[in-house]
Amino acid sequence: MIKIGITGSIASGKSTASKILSRKRGPLFSADDIVNKFYKSVKFKKQLIKKFNIDKKTNFKNILKRQILRNKENIIKLEKIIHPMVRKEMRKFSYKNKDKKILFYEIPLLIENRLMKFFDLIIFIKAKKKIRKKRFKDRGGEEKLFHILNKKQLSESKKIKFSNHVVVNDYNLVILKKKLLDIMEQYV
Numbered sequence: 001m002i003k004i005g006i007t008g009s010i011a012s013g014k015s016t017a018s019k020i021l022s023r024k025r026g027p028l029f030s031a032d033d034i035v036n037k038f039y040k041s042v043k044f045k046k047q048l049i050k051k052f053n054i055d056k057k058t059n060f061k062n063i064l065k066r067q068i069l070r071n072k073e074n075i076i077k078l079e080k081i082i083h084p085m086v087r088k089e090m091r092k093f094s095y096k097n098k099d100k101k102i103l104f105y106e107i108p109l110l111i112e113n114r115l116m117k118f119f120d121l122i123i124f125i126k127a128k129k130k131i132r133k134k135r136f137k138d139r140g141g142e143e144k145l146f147h148i149l150n151k152k153q154l155s156e157s158k159k160i161k162f163s164n165h166v167v168v169n170d171y172n173l174v175i176l177k178k179k180l181l182d183i184m185e186q187y188v
Contacts, residue, residue, distance in 0.1 A: 002102045002187060003094070003118065007110035008125030009156060010149050011132040011139070013169040013176065017125045018106035020180050025188060026102035029093040031086050031109075038085060047081060069144055075152060083113060102188070111159045112152075123183065124163035126156055127170050 006021065008014045015032065022028035038044040039061060052067060052074070054060045067074045090105065097103055107115060116122060127135075129150070136146045153159075160166050167179045 001098065001100060002120045004102060004104050004187075005110050005115070005119035005122045006104065006106045006125065007108060007122065007159065007163075008169075009127070009129075009132060009153055009159075010108070010146065011135040011141075012125045012127040013135075014106050014108060014125050016173070017123070017167065017169065017176065017180055018104055020177050021123070021184060022104040025184065026100050026104055027093070027097045028104045028106065029090055030106045031090075032106065034086055034089045035082055038082065044085075048078075051077060051081065065142075065145060068148060069142070072148055075148065083109075109153065111162050112154055116162050121165070121187065122163045123165045123167060123180075124156075124159055126160075126166055126168050131170055 004021065006014055006018045008017075015030065018028055018030065045060065048054065048060060048064065052060075052064060054063050064074070064078065068078070090107075093105075094103065105119065107113075110116070110119075110122065132150075133143065133146050137143060165183050167176065167183070169176050
C-alpha cells in the first residue's frame with residue numbers, strides 16, 4: 001500500500017488536487033471534510049460552546065472566527081481539540097482501507113504537525129500568496145483571517161524540504177491536472 005499525503009498552504013488548491021489525484025485510484029481522506037463533519041456534531045458543538053463560552057443559540061462558527069480574529073491564541077485552543085480528533089479519524093480511515101493499493105490524505109497542516117513519517121510520498125501544492133489570498137476571499141473568507149491562518153503555517157521553503165513533489169498551482173485547472181497526472185504515472 002502507498003500512502004500519499006497532499007499538503008500546501010491555505011487556499012493553494014489542495015482539495016482540488018486531492019480529488020484529481022484520487023479519482024479512480026484510491027480512497028481520499030480529507031482533514032477539512034472531517035472537521036466540517038465535527039462542526040455538525042452535537043457533542044463537538046457542546047465542547048466548543050463550553051471551551052469558548054459561547055451562547056448556544058448563536059452561530060458559534062462565526063463567533064469562533066471573531067474570537068480568533070480578536071485573539072490569535074484562540075486558534076491554539078481550537079487546534080488542541082480538533083487535531084487529536086482528526087488523527088483518530090485518519091487512523092480509522094487507514095485501517096478501514098488497509099487492503100487498498102493507494103490511499104490519499106489531504107492534510108493542510110501535515111508538516112506543521114510532523115506527520116511526514118506516516119506517508120510514503122508527500123505532494124506539496126504551491127501557489128503565490130496573492131493568488132491564495134484572492135481564492136480565500138472569493139470563498140467568503142476575511143483577509144485578516146487569511147493572514148492569521150497563513151502565519152500559523154510554516155514557510156513554503158520549509159515545507160518543500162519535506163515534500164517529494166512540488167506542484168505549482170498558479171495557472172489553471174488543465175495545467176494542474178497535467179502536472180498531477182504526470183506525478184501519478186511514476187507510481188501507478
